[in-house]
Amino acid sequence: MTQKRLNSDESDDGGPIKRIPIAEPCLGAAELDNVTKAVESGWISSAGSFVAEFEEAFSRYCGVEFGVATSSGTTALHLALVALGIHEDHEVLVPSLTFAATANAVVYTGAKPVFVDSHSDYWCLDPEKLEDAVTGRTRAVIPVHLYGHPCDMDAILSIAEKHGLLVIEDAAEAHGADYKGRKAGSFGRISCFSFYGNKIITTGEGGMCLTSDVAVAERMRILRDHGMAPNRRYWHDMVGFNYRMTNLQAAIGVAQVARLDEFLVQKRSIWQYYSANLADLEEDGLLALPHPQPWAAQSYWLYTVLIRGGIGRDELIKSLANRGIETRPAFQPLHLMSPYGGGQVLPIAEELARTGLSLPSSIQLSEEELAVVVDGLRSLLY
Numbered sequence: 001m002t003q004k005r006l007n008s009d010e011s012d013d014g015g016p017i018k019r020i021p022i023a024e025p026c027l028g029a030a031e032l033d034n035v036t037k038a039v040e041s042g043w044i045s046s047a048g049s050f051v052a053e054f055e056e057a058f059s060r061y062c063g064v065e066f067g068v069a070t071s072s073g074t075t076a077l078h079l080a081l082v083a084l085g086i087h088e089d090h091e092v093l094v095p096s097l098t099f100a101a102t103a104n105a106v107v108y109t110g111a112k113p114v115f116v117d118s119h120s121d122y123w124c125l126d127p128e129k130l131e132d133a134v135t136g137r138t139r140a141v142i143p144v145h146l147y148g149h150p151c152d153m154d155a156i157l158s159i160a161e162k163h164g165l166l167v168i169e170d171a172a173e174a175h176g177a178d179y180k181g182r183k184a185g186s187f188g189r190i191s192c193f194s195f196y197g198n199k200i201i202t203t204g205e206g207g208m209c210l211t212s213d214v215a216v217a218e219r220m221r222i223l224r225d226h227g228m229a230p231n232r233r234y235w236h237d238m239v240g241f242n243y244r245m246t247n248l249q250a251a252i253g254v255a256q257v258a259r260l261d262e263f264l265v266q267k268r269s270i271w272q273y274y275s276a277n278l279a280d281l282e283e284d285g286l287l288a289l290p291h292p293q294p295w296a297a298q299s300y301w302l303y304t305v306l307i308r309g310g311i312g313r314d315e316l317i318k319s320l321a322n323r324g325i326e327t328r329p330a331f332q333p334l335h336l337m338s339p340y341g342g343g344q345v346l347p348i349a350e351e352l353a354r355t356g357l358s359l360p361s362s363i364q365l366s367e368e369e370l371a372v373v374v375d376g377l378r379s380l381l382y
Ligand SMILES: *Cc1c(COP(=O)(O)O)cnc(C)c1O
Pocket: 072, 073, 074, 075, 098, 099, 101, 102, 144, 170, 172, 173, 194, 195, 196, 205, 206, 207
């Protein structure tokens, strides 16, 4: 079962043009079957059995003891920060180049996000720039495995240990990625995933916190469910939230986890296709291609290049869109935005944001469609 791919744009000859999507969910018979089971059972709220099954399956996949499913990746991040006691007296280190949710979750707690520049080779938070940002108020760091490339976790963990910082991984783009043979999401005190519709596996909306700390897991379960005391109904020892995932979402999640490795194989072949077929554009100085670090096995979430020559990045996005090719600019650096920033200069993040372009990376793309993307780039950049 595939998504409808036609949009309402008209091509020159008047017919609808086929859109090549950047990312789309891959849903099939197993997902439908599980949703049907959930509906037939009458259990569609968070009390259904798929929720625990999804938590177990995904945490086991990542090699972490406990999973706490949530309503989104953003609520997973917020839940993690609250469960670890982050509050308004604290600073939390985050990369500037990430999706805003990473910093928003920090702001929700009253703590201050402090931005760190990116590594120019693999775009994640640069461990060498981390230490300079530590102050007496710094309590935690949130490394983000950006576009599915893992952060340098050994370096980050050793700086965190030296300064007594909590590590919370934002692995929203990194399902199945690994660092030196261990899964992304298995390094932090807590790690947070998103299952939004454009992520590698999806539940529509949804998220999960993973931890191997039983007390932290228990605290997150309580906070997720209004802060209600586990053994005393309608008694609240803390102010909680309703961040629960529904059984319908988890029903889809259970089917998706089982297919994650298969998705990663397809993602890798898209990656290899682009890398092989765009190599000459890199040699000619028009593009910089992503080159993974030797310690990284990526999730290949979005194939993201830097535009070095020819027409500018934003012009290129428009021209590709006219050909039915959906691309997206890199994230914007958060330190430049008024709700978060103030006067910082982080040159690497700014340069990556100015020139970064993500190409269609949906696992359902055919080789013909990938060829259309490559030809489009070739003809517009030369
Ligand atoms: C998608 C994403 C999130 C937020 O996830 P939602 O499920 O959309 O709330 C957080 N961080 C990063 C890096 C993301 O890509």
